[in-house]
Amino acid sequence: MAKDRFLLIKAWSYVLWGDIDHVLGHLLIAEITDRIPVVYWPTHCLNNGFVQTNGFELYFEPINSYSIFDLTHPQYTYYPPIWDSDNLLVDDNTKDTWTFRNVGDILGSKANVVVGDVYYNVYELIPFIKKNHAAYGMSVEQVYHYLFNKYIRIKPDINMEIQGFYNSWLKDGHPALAVHVRRVNEELVFDTRDADKFDNQYWNKVYTKVKKESDRIDEKVVKYLKKGKHKEPNKAYHRDIQKLIEKYNIKRIFLLTDCQETLKEYIRIYGSRIVYTDCKRLSADQELTYMENPMVKRRRGIEVVKDACIAAKCDFFIGNDFSHLSHAVTRMKDWPSRNMKLLYWVYRKRKYPINARLVVRKENVFLSFLKRLFGKRVSQEGGYFNAR
Incomplete structure (x- = not known):
């Protein structure tokens, strides 16, 4: 060189x-x-x-x-x-x-x-x-x-904190699941009913084969029968968590979150399974970039590094496909494909953050019947898929 x-x-x-x-x-x-x-x-x-x-x-x-x-x-x-x-x-x-x-x-x-x-x-x-x-x-x-x-080699003092937490809370708690849940961003509201008139950086095509809706049904009828409904942010996590608990008897759930309300929610639902680090978390009404004093910024950075590294020591991981932290966890080790999942909303072959609120078209029961009658596959609404 x-x-x-x-x-x-x-x-x-x-x-x-x-x-x-x-x-x-x-x-x-x-x-x-x-x-x-x-x-x-x-x-x-x-x-x-x-x-x-x-x-x-x-x-x-x-x-x-x-x-x-x-x-x-x-x-x-x-x-x-x-x-x-x-x-x-x-x-x-x-x-x-x-x-x-x-x-x-x-x-x-x-x-x-x-x-x-x-x-x-x-x-x-x-x-x-x-x-x-x-x-x-x-x-x-x-x-x-x-x-x-x-x-990428972590500083020794941070490594000591990581290993200390693991030894105290996770070492004897396998199989362990790490879950990264980003705070709900109330400003991210996507009205997918007329997606083409918007221009947003979060929209990406999902390259999967999804058949088009039936062209035998008059578009005016479709527009009349459909109504808007909300897809609640972050609710999709719980279905996958429950599946892993039932299939693998998960003993510990290591929660990574920047949200105080999310921490309380997960403790209420999963009880003693939940473990988490002592780090700065924000309430729903605080700005994301809020910091107390510039001289404690390294402490906040350590918390971010520490959470990701601890998550990589778990047996399973569920994260957010629109999060750099979640992607970092997937890159720290070679995860078996069935042990790692990154979540996002997908609607009409477009991706949206799982922590955003989606407004999608709600199909009338009669319209759904017509689609089944014509043998057409219904488009994906608010689904989520493995990112790998």
Whole structure:
């Protein structure tokens, strides 16, 4: 590996596990392009409350012995061309325009220092993996697992907390189920009855075969007979939890949640099976980014890292497919497919967060009868599926 070719991996989302996801993609780019990776999260990241520190190294061991200051050489060339040796510590407020950040240009740059501050999914990078690379032929999840285990090492003091909690609450409680439930976001309300007129970042097509509704029924009749109904956020978790309890006799349920009301709900339903860490949780009316004091931000970051790592020690996991934390848990180890499920709403081949409220068309009993009579398969409404 050349000693003057670097990939500076700056922060992307300012959410801890979101930025780890971002880091993993760029670590793969560094391997593909034979560059030395250097990770730098600035002071203004959500979980970095200390001045002049690298937020990444508050929670994880350094990737190597290089720092951002080793990259500020006056004779080095930089890409994208907005960067130079004097402004590497500054954040680019225009990065959302993706100027000079096409993945092909990033991979093909001859500059000494390439700056990675936008997100690339590993799925996009797999076609560029060469046959002599260790990850050649792997699936997306296998590549993430390979990168996570190679590069992400938790700080010793955090590891001690993780192991201490596990030994006290889960070691003798197998089979154990981890459940990650994000707080209900009351602002996320999707009216799917006229989805095409909206433009929302959460909508994604679900690539499954779902037959179209019967075209033999007049559209005016369909519109007349259908009424709106609500799909309640996060309620789908309980059906899967009960199935696992009945099938595997789950002894412990490790709950990961940022919501006080959710914790109370699960204790009420599952009683002594529920275990959880002592961490900051918000009530329904508090802002998601609420923090007490910048100097306790590392504590909040530790809580996020700790919960995810403990969840990975369980035998089963149910999470949220729109959560970076849930995806991090799935990438920490090679889960058997039947032991891990990420939930989301799916309606008319579009995905929605499981912690959002959905308004869907409620079918009249008579309409349902007509569909069965014509032998047509009913579209999925508010279902959820395994993300793998």
